Amino acid sequence: MAFYLVSAVPKHGRLEELGERLASAEFMTLRPFGATLSASLANARMRRDGVAVWEEEDYCAPPLAQERAAVLDDYFHDLRVEKVEQGEGWSKIQKLPRLFPDA
Template sequence: MTKSLNNVRFDPDTGEAVWIEEDYCSPPLAMEREVLDQYFTGLVIVEEDVTETEGWERIEKYPLLWDELKGGV
């Protein structure tokens, strides 16, 4: 989870934070929700059959969320 949140991206088209998290819980992110819900609203989980590497490659074009929050540094 730390790696995912350190590398969370910002989708400028939707205004959403996006990241990849390989998770085997049912429901997904069950253990992490208590913390995630403190910082994110409207959390949407998209389940696709891709590797974690493939998932990160799909969103690498987006800027890091933390840079966007700091003013596009």
């Protein structure tokens, strides 16, 4: 398994829907990544430049291929990944404001 610090630009007008879908646990049934993706997005942060960031566990090559096809490409563009150790990504972004404060 690998861990990545993910950065992605939210698509205009799409974050509210994503937040609602996360709140209703809609992605939890996606296998094999639904629970991990849901938790990661619920805890995502927002940089000052408007880019969303989160740590994601992934097994795909290329990274996040299944997650992008099922969810991420509907809500984000310019998705980038940086390989990190487990927890390192969260440590880097923990002080940033939450993308979904009510999650």
